[in-house]
Amino acid sequence: MAGIGDDCAVLRLPPGHEALVTTDFTLEGIHFRRDWHPAESVGHRCLTRGLSDIAAMGGEPLAAFLSLALPFNLPQSWVNAFLRGLLTLAGKFGVTLAGGDTAESPNGVLADIVVLGSVPKGKAIRRSGARPGDGIYISGEFGGSAATVQRMMKIKRKLKPRDFPRHFFPEPRLELGRILREKGLASAMIDTSDGLSTDLAHICEESDVGAEVQAEAIPRAGIGRPAHEVDLHFALHGGEDYELLFTAPRGKRIPARLAGLPITQIGHITRRRKIFLRNKKGVGYELLPQGWEHFRQ
Amino acid sequence: MAGIGDDCAVLRLPPGHEALVTTDFTLEGIHFRRDWHPAESVGHRCLTRGLSDIAAMGGEPLAAFLSLALPFNLPQSWVNAFLRGLLTLAGKFGVTLAGGDTAESPNGVLADIVVLGSVPKGKAIRRSGARPGDGIYISGEFGGSAATVQRMMKIKRKLKPRDFPRHFFPEPRLELGRILREKGLASAMIDTSDGLSTDLAHICEESDVGAEVQAEAIPRAGIGRPAHEVDLHFALHGGEDYELLFTAPRGKRIPARLAGLPITQIGHITRRRKIFLRNKKGVGYELLPQGWEHFRQ
Known part of the structure; x- marks a missing residue:
């Protein structure tokens, strides 16, 4: 099933455009914990995952499809709040929820978002x-989401979502992606859903190149109240920041701000197919992608 | 994630076409049981669900996206056989597997297919x-899939898939859907994934009409070896037959066979917004949609 009232949703693309499709799971116990994440945040983050992928291609989102499997004893109020979180974000970016599927889940909330x-x-x-x-x-800025997760793991209880918006309500960078595409500034792009080290490795692998990154150039997020700057480890390897990571030819002038966001050069692409991280003293070591650890119950 | 090697898959539609999108869950314990369904069948049925929705709109499938969450202890051989089942069917209809998402499942195999x-x-x-x-x-013919499920429930063990192809390896009716659209024969259409009574009710609801159906006109499937004709109950209410149910204006001549399949008239659309089932003697009663019962462990 998909398409409210039909077997499929029928959608028209703007003339001269091609289609972008992305699909992302949001699974209870893997991507969120019901005791730590308010339902609004789960719905918001679910859609952010998909919209952020559209942003990373420089695309315009048209419609979202939600496949949602729910345990039979889940309170309706949870579902309502989940949908409120998702639809509020959808409305902000003019995205229609055009269909999906529903099922009973044998265990936990399972969502798959297609954009x-x-x-x-x-x-x-x-x-x-x-x-x-x-x-x-x-x-x-980087590392804010993962450092928030780490803090919840440590104190073993929930945090106030409004003090940690980078984790609970990350915004997809659609306007930035569109500007970079329209102005022809970026040569390659990815969203940082898996963490800087992993996502840069994806670009290097697909482009068959290497990179050199200056550790102290990476802007680190401040989290909590009062704000506390996160450790370099989170900025390098923490996932789910949903910022954009892009490359641009040397000749292109990249503004310090675009779409209201600070844009920072953190290094450059090299011929040798490895990624090196240099510290303040210029000492370098190889930066290996470190998988982003999701929640484990 | 979706798009192998990019954040999104990029796809071009044929000129003058619009996009069709459908999404369907396949969840262990709800849509299949690992002890009863060979992995090839699970992969095949997973994609059939999506392709059948495309068929029901008279569309052409372009690409499939698979979101797959697997328990950490699932044997690789299961995954290989699942993909073999899915990709064999995809190849038969020229559909590319263009992306998707993977995750660890907290419990059971979870798949979501997007076409x-x-x-x-x-x-x-x-x-x-x-x-x-x-x-x-x-x-x-109708009822073959649900009657197979019923038989497994009763004998509490698996059956030989090759003796029960209607349940284990149902074929999406893409060619039939395309012919009906090209020849302009059908006024409305749906695939029978939820069961005849429910799917006919969907057409009546969306078209704001009613229907009268002759019980003995419904071709009932034969299942097993030797083949045994299924009870009327399964033909009326059993789901997952993945046949097409369509309506056609009185003036249109509908051939008795199309795309190699028998086509049977089972009734007609009425003004009064109820669905009546008539038996051989002409006695009628109201046919209420009966939800299709999935597996329960």
């Missing part, structure tokens, strides 16, 4: 376009 | 086009 978007033909920003000499840029 | 298809602009066959006087037609 259909579009981009002018041939203009999608791929991961494979980075070239030696290109600068490496990131939007926003 | 992107296309249809010439304005030509999708909707559920809402049935008019009083239209004939009601179905392809193939």
Whole structure:
């Protein structure tokens, strides 16, 4: 089933555009914990995962499809709040919830979000376009989401979502992605859902290049109240920041702010297929992608 | 994640076409049981669910996206056989597996299949086009899948899949859907994934009409070896037959076979918004949609 009132949703793409499709799971016990995450946050983050992928291609989102399996004893109020979180974000970006599927879950809340978007033909920003000499840029600040998870793990209770918006209500960088595509600034792009080290490795692998990154150039997020700057480890390896990581040819002037976000150069692309991290003293070591640890109950 | 090697899959629709999107869960313990269904069958049925929705709109499938969450202790051989079942069917209909998502499942195998298809602009066959006087037609035979489930429930063990292909390896009726759309024969259409009574009710609801159905006109499937004709109850209410149910204006001549399948008129659309079932003696009673019972462990 998908398409409210039909077997499929029927959607028209803007003339001269091609389709973008992305699909992302949100699973209880893996991507969130019901005792730590308010339902609004779960719904918001569920859709952010999909919209952020559209942003990373420089695309425009058209419609979302939600497959949702719920345990039979889940309170209706939880579902309502989940949908409120999801639909509020959808409304903000003009995205229609155009269909999906529902089922009873044998265990825990299971959601799969599909986003259909579009981009002018041939203009999608791929991961494979980075070239030696290109600068490496990131939007926003890093590590805030993972450091929030770590704090909850440590204190073993929930936090106030409004004090930790980077984790509970991350915003997809759609406007930034669109601007970079329209102005032809980025040679390659990815969203940082898996963590900087892993996502940069994806770009390097797909582009068949390496990279050199300056550790102290990476803007680290402040979390909590009073705000506390996160450790470098979280900024390097923590996932779910949903910022954009992109490369740009040396000749392109990249503004210090775009779409209201700070844009920071953190390094450059190299020919040698390894990623090196340099500290303040110029000492370098190889940066290996470290998988992002999700919740484990 | 979706798009192998990029944040999204990028797909071009044929000129003058619009997009069709459908999404369907396949959950262990709800849609299949690992002890009763070979992994090939689970993969095949997973994709059939999506392709059948494309068929029901008269569309052409372009690409599939698989979100798959697996328990950490699932044998790799199971996953390989699941993908073999899915990809064999995909290959048969020229559908590319273009992306998806993977995760660790906290409990049981969870799959969500998304199919992107296309249809010439304005030509999708909707559920809402049935008019009083239209004939009601179905392809193939009914009740075979549900009766197979019932038999497994009763004997509490698995059956030989090759003796029960209607349940284990149902075929999406893509060619039939396309022919009906190209020849402009159908006024409304749906696939019978939920069962005849429920799916006919969907057409009536969306078209704001009623229906009269002749019980003995419904072709009932034969299952097992030797083949045994299923009870009327399964033909009326059993789901997952994945045949097409469509309506056609009185003036249209509908061939007795299309795309190699028998096509049978089982009744007609009425103005009064109820569905009546008539037996051989002409005695009628109201046919209420009866939800299709999935597996329960």
